[in-house]
Amino acid sequence: MDHTDVNQPPHMLGLRHLALRVVDIERSKAFYARVFGMRPVWEPDPLNSYLSSGSDNLALHQISSVTPSRENAHEGALDHFGFLMENPEAVDEMFLWVKSCQALITKEPKQHRDGSYSFYMADPDGNTIQILYEPNVTGPSTNPAR
Numbered sequence: 376m377d378h379t380d381v382n383q384p385p386h387m388l389g390l391r392h393l394a395l396r397v398v399d400i401e402r403s404k405a406f407y408a409r410v411f412g413m414r415p416v417w418e419p420d421p422l423n424s425y426l427s428s429g430s431d432n433l434a435l436h437q438i439s440s441v442t443p444s445r446e447n448a449h450e451g452a453l454d455h456f457g458f459l460m461e462n463p464e465a466v467d468e469m470f471l472w473v474k475s476c477q478a479l480i481t482k483e484p485k486q487h488r489d490g491s492y493s494f495y496m497a498d499p500d501g502n503t504i505q506i507l508y509e510p511n512v513t514g515p516s517t518n519p520a521r
Contacts, residue, residue, distance in 0.1 A: 392457030455503035
């Protein structure tokens with residue numbers, strides 16, 4: 376690891392990954408293809424599709440319905456959001472950073488079947504955040520702080 380400033384998080388590529396629960400995956404795929412020019416890059420089964428624009432990644436997960444209520448508010452349309460990292464080593468570096476910040480890690484780092492590599496954590500409100508290396512998404516960060 377080349378990260379030397381323990382008071383700053385590791386460099387990220389930005390918030391360019393989002394996962395949504397959808398009622399009709401084919402309708403949603405068609406919408407994101409037509410409106411935003413996104414194309415499927417991996418479809419492990421008929422209920423899940425991962426789309427990319429080349430700079431953004433959108434995961435669609437089909438469910439039976441999206442009707443948020445007080446009892447199932449955690450089951451709304453947002454599944455999780457993700458911060459992209461430049462490579463798997465940067466994911467590991469961020470994992471160590473998150474641990475040092477004493478944030479809740481919900482899933483340890485893992486290599487996924489599609490070539491991506493990630494871990495999951497939770498924010499203080501219980502929102503799931505994925506720290507992700509995604510080989511189908513490229514491009515530099517536009518973070519003005521770096």
